[in-house]
Amino acid sequence: MDRLWTDFVNSDYHDWRGGDRSEDRLGKTEWQQGFLKQWQLNASVPASSEEEGALRSFRNELQALATRLSEGKPLSSKDQEWLNAKMKEGQVVRRLNAGDEGLKLSLIPAGTQWQQVMAEVAADFAITVVEGDGGRIRICDNADCRWIFYDDTRSRTQKYCDDKMCGNLMKVRRFRAKQKKDQQQE
Numbered sequence: 001m002d003r004l005w006t007d008f009v010n011s012d013y014h015d016w017r018g019g020d021r022s023e024d025r026l027g028k029t030e031w032q033q034g035f036l037k038q039w040q041l042n043a044s045v046p047a048s049s050e051e052e053g054a055l056r057s058f059r060n061e062l063q064a065l066a067t068r069l070s071e072g073k074p075l076s077s078k079d080q081e082w083l084n085a086k087m088k089e090g091q092v093v094r095r096l097n098a099g100d101e102g103l104k105l106s107l108i109p110a111g112t113q114w115q116q117v118m119a120e121v122a123a124d125f126a127i128t129v130v131e132g133d134g135g136r137i138r139i140c141d142n143a144d145c146r147w148i149f150y151d152d153t154r155s156r157t158q159k160y161c162d163d164k165m166c167g168n169l170m171k172v173r174r175f176r177a178k179q180k181k182d183q184q185q186e
């Protein structure tokens, strides 16, 4: 399932079929609009070139951090400081709401700038590490894909972002590679 932070990091899209459709979607107006709508955030679209630059360097650092955690490394105090600095850029308002399951206390983003968006993304990542498990962060095993996701299977063995897509593709590739090898041996 997509999370706010994985959706953000995966704006660096890789063509999982190994074709030439890889693209960095972060600077695209369409991507920015869809992302804000999906996560109910506000910011001016399109982001200015300065904002886009800040978003991209934040994205790349978060991607590197997620990769380190996926390799089993712990969150360092430097990483913690970095996340704290990013979260500080966004203010929140506390609000008590009546929902289907009773009252709920929510933290509503107060700002409408991209800085606020980055603070929300950093906070969502922090929640994953605190309430979840950083060791469950995965990078799709299809080298062409590299999609970052959170493995919430009980067995903790999810290798591919999607078994129907990357999982099947890799199965077919392994089968073909074996067939080729067998033919060469004949």
Ligand SMILES: [Zn+2]
Residues within 6 Å of the ligand: 016, 140, 141, 142, 145, 146, 147, 160, 161, 162, 166
């Ligand atoms: Zn994949």
